[in-house]
Amino acid sequence: MSEVISFLVDLLSVPAILTGLVAFVGYLAMKEKNFSDALAGGIKASIGFFILVAGAVTLIGSLDVLGPMIEEAFNVQGVIPNNEAIVAIAVGEVGQAAALIMVLGFVFNILFARFTPFKYIWLTGHHSLYMATLLAVTFSVIGLNGVVLWLVGGVVLGFLQVILPRWTQHLATKVAGNDDWTIGHFSSLSYVVAGWVAKVTGGDPDTTSAEDMDFPKGLGFLRESLVSTGLIMLIIFLVPALFLPGASRAALGGGSNWFVFLLIQSLTFSAGVAVVIYGVRVILAEIVPAFSGIAERLVPDAKPALDIPVVFPFGANSVIIGFLSSFVAGVVMLLIMGPIGLAAIVPGLVPHFFVGGGAGVIGNAFGGRRGAIIGGFVNGIIISLGAALLLPAMGSLGLENATYGDADFQWVGILISLIGRLFGG
Amino acid sequence: MAKRLKILAVCGMGIGTSMLLKMQLDKVIKNLDIDADVDLADISTARGMAVNADLIVTSNELVDRIGDVTAPIIAVANFMDLDSLTEGVRSALKLD
Numbered sequence: 001m002s003e004v005i006s007f008l009v010d011l012l013s014v015p016a017i018l019t020g021l022v023a024f025v026g027y028l029a030m031k032e033k034n035f036s037d038a039l040a041g042g043i044k045a046s047i048g049f050f051i052l053v054a055g056a057v058t059l060i061g062s063l064d065v066l067g068p069m070i071e072e073a074f075n076v077q078g079v080i081p082n083n084e085a086i087v088a089i090a091v092g093e094v095g096q097a098a099a100l101i102m103v104l105g106f107v108f109n110i111l112f113a114r115f116t117p118f119k120y121i122w123l124t125g126h127h128s129l130y131m132a133t134l135l136a137v138t139f140s141v142i143g144l145n146g147v148v149l150w151l152v153g154g155v156v157l158g159f160l161q162v163i164l165p166r167w168t169q170h171l172a173t174k175v176a177g178n179d180d181w182t183i184g185h186f187s188s189l190s191y192v193v194a195g196w197v198a199k200v201t202g203g204d205p206d207t208t209s210a211e212d213m214d215f216p217k218g219l220g221f222l223r224e225s226l227v228s229t230g231l232i233m234l235i236i237f238l239v240p241a242l243f244l245p246g247a248s249r250a251a252l253g254g255g256s257n258w259f260v261f262l263l264i265q266s267l268t269f270s271a272g273v274a275v276v277i278y279g280v281r282v283i284l285a286e287i288v289p290a291f292s293g294i295a296e297r298l299v300p301d302a303k304p305a306l307d308i309p310v311v312f313p314f315g316a317n318s319v320i321i322g323f324l325s326s327f328v329a330g331v332v333m334l335l336i337m338g339p340i341g342l343a344a345i346v347p348g349l350v351p352h353f354f355v356g357g358g359a360g361v362i363g364n365a366f367g368g369r370r371g372a373i374i375g376g377f378v379n380g381i382i383i384s385l386g387a388a389l390l391l392p393a394m395g396s397l398g399l400e401n402a403t404y405g406d407a408d409f410q411w412v413g414i415l416i417s418l419i420g421r422l423f424g425g
Numbered sequence: 426m427a428k429r430l431k432i433l434a435v436c437g438m439g440i441g442t443s444m445l446l447k448m449q450l451d452k453v454i455k456n457l458d459i460d461a462d463v464d465l466a467d468i469s470t471a472r473g474m475a476v477n478a479d480l481i482v483t484s485n486e487l488v489d490r491i492g493d494v495t496a497p498i499i500a501v502a503n504f505m506d507l508d509s510l511t512e513g514v515r516s517a518l519k520l521d
Contacts, residue, residue, distance in 0.1 A: 123444070123445060123448070124441055125440075125444060126438075126440045126441060127441075180505050181504075181505050221490070223437040223468060223486075223487060223490070224437065224467070224468045224469045224490070225437055225438045225467065225469075226467070226469040227469065277438055277439065277440060277467065280440050281439050281440045281465050284440060284444060285444070285447070285465055288444055288448070289444075289447070289448055289451065292448055304505070306445055306504065307441035307442050307444075307445060308441075309436060309437065309441065309442040309484060310442065310445070310504050312484065312486060313484060313485045313486065313502045313503070316485075316486050319486075354437075
């Protein structure tokens with residue numbers, strides 16, 4: 001008997017198996033799926049998890065080159081805000097808790113939507129997975145474990161998935177002109193602050209809209225995360241190399257040319273991120289539709305909380321303006337933060353594009369083109385500071401050279417760490 | 426019986442907005458009673474995957490980045506507007 005139990009414990013402590021099982025049960029709970037569909041879904045979700053971990057192995061190799069290089073060149077800890085990188089690394093340590101917290105988060109999301117006035121269903125599955133991982137890490141650091149960790153994490157995740165969409169509802173309503181849906185993206189702090197600052201300091205949204213301008217469309221390629229990650233990583237690897245002492249630089253590639261070596265490292269990192277994203281896609285393609293189907297049946301009057309690109313069609317110019325302005329703020333913060341003793345947060349193109357772009361659209365809706373510029377800039381400041389302040393909250397993972405790129409992951413992690421310090425003495 | 430159709434939902438990373446499109450498309454498929462699967466793709470790999478697709482659905486501002494493909498493309502402006510998506514799928518697949 002005890003052998004059976006220890007077999008089950010061993011089996012379920014493998015996060016990939018756990019995830020597959022959840023997808024399997026989720027599909028069985030949906031009326032229109034049959035057993036073989038459910039089995040295939042479960043197997044796919046399990047493999048997705050292993051793909052994610054394989055991506056982590058790939059990108060850690062190149063991060064291990066980058067970290068010491070920035071350290072030697074500038075004498076600061078250099079950190080890349082990239083959700084996929086930090087999640088994939090963290091899953092290696094807290095995978096079981098992260099998988100359970102994600103699932104319990106969905107359950108509590110449905111319960112909160114059913115029984116509280118916050119009637120929202122969170123459909124941005126990759127952000128649920130990333131937040132579940134963050135909660136697993138930061139709650140473990142302050143001493144929670146086992147069932148308590150899973151339950152507390154699940155309740156907090158479910159609560160965030162209804163309360164933050166409520167917080168951003170006025171923004172979505174303003175942008176879209178109706179309140180059929182809202183934003184479900186863990187950058188709510190950036191969006192709310194961007195909207196508020198744009199309203200106070202921006203121009204008239206009706207007469208000075210950024211959308212009335214003629215604006216070049218050439219930056220659309222940044223929407224391709226493969227391209228934007230590859231491009232920025234090459235720059236991120238090259239700049240510190242140029243500041244290294246000549247002998248250290250020449251030694252970088254062992255026997256081979258240092259430039260070629262760094263080119264390989266930057267492209268390898270991007271390949272790792274692409275593998276992680278593929279893994280996330282395989283996992284979520286099985287789990288999110290099942291969650292959504294169950295939620296629609298149990299809470300038919302709930303509104304969907306959606307990924308940020310849903311606002312992009314309401315402001316194509318504002319997306320580009322918000323991105324550029326957010327990125328400029330990120331560069332300014334990079335130059336300021338090292339000298340005042342914080343980690344150097346290298347501006348990542350992906351968060352600046354998606355979140356800065358979203359903040360631009362919201363800024364434009366409240367304060368015209370000036371609002372779009374200010375909204376993006378505010379986001380750039382928030383996510384740079386947040387990324388640096390989050391590091392100590394992640395314990396040993398804070399020493400890795402990657403961290404979370406979006407504001408809500410950052411403030412939630414920082415808040416949990418502060419609470420832990422309050423009670424831990 | 427016609428073969429099972431393949432629909433590709435495309436967005437920047439292939440995990441967020443395209444998932445939303447997939448869930449909307451699943452409803453359309455059910456309403457129209459079509460035999461079809463919806464796969465997700467990111468914009469970088471979409472062109473390669475489009476070779477085997479019968480229909481591509483993406484957001485307005487990404488249409489130009491997919492380039493020349495043989496399958497018809499539907500550009501979605503409002504992700505929650507199920508009626509126009511249904512109409513788009515119906516006319517793109519020449520259902521009537």
